[in-house]
């Protein structure tokens with residue numbers, strides 16, 4: 001039996017709280033139009049984007065997995081499960097492409113990464129280690145203008161406009177964001193929960209965030225005998241980051 005030391009870094013800022021959430025997850029236990037976590041980015045100019053997260057749910061309706069709005073555009077960068085179409089959609093600047101035929105089974109952890117490059121206009125989603133089709137959305141200017149990033153709800157206005165029927169109910173962890181397209185090798189390392197270069201915009205191991213009521217930060221649940229199960233098991237980030245300066 002292995003014991004993991006829980007190193008918790010807790011730094012308060014005016015905007016939110018910066019925590020090392022390695023080994024932890026957000027639990028959204030209830031359908032509401034309020035419960036969410038606001039993730040405060042380290043950078044606000046995105047010539048390209050990679051967003052990765054792991055989530056676990058049994059919802060049988062639309063739900064948001066990652067919602068980034070700007071002043072003028074509430075679907076600036078959105079990862080959204082469209083239940084009627086049975087596809088996970090990647091929205092950029094209010095345009096979107098859909099990925100269907102995915103084994104989005106309930107009550108399992110799913111690792112999802114989405115990349116977008118503004119000069120090529122290409123989006124690509126990765127689902128549980130599998131690269132999906134590279135699809136054209138649009139070439140456009142870098143995403144910027146005061147981003148607000150929220151998990152747990154979908155923004156229909158800048159920082160609000162939540163709809164309980166699009167909320168996320170379940171668990172989520174390991175949210176990272178980069179302002180560039182990370183390599184396929186780095187994505188595979190993320191998916192396999194191996195060492196990878198953490199997000200330079202959002203880093204789960206030093207996450208500046210604000211949590212509302214009805215969201216819990218809990219330890220990931222790890223079986224005693226099956227440490228190799230899929231998902232948000234305790235991982236090597238804690239060891240990795242313990243030796244590296246976080247700020």
Ligand SMILES: *[C@@H]1O[C@H](CO)[C@@H](O)[C@H](O)[C@H]1NC(C)=O
Nearest residue numbers: 047048117118119120180181
């Ligand atoms: C987009 O991809 C091209 C080709 O790989 C690359 O040269 C360019 O730097 C990328 N742009 C951004 C903003 O990452």
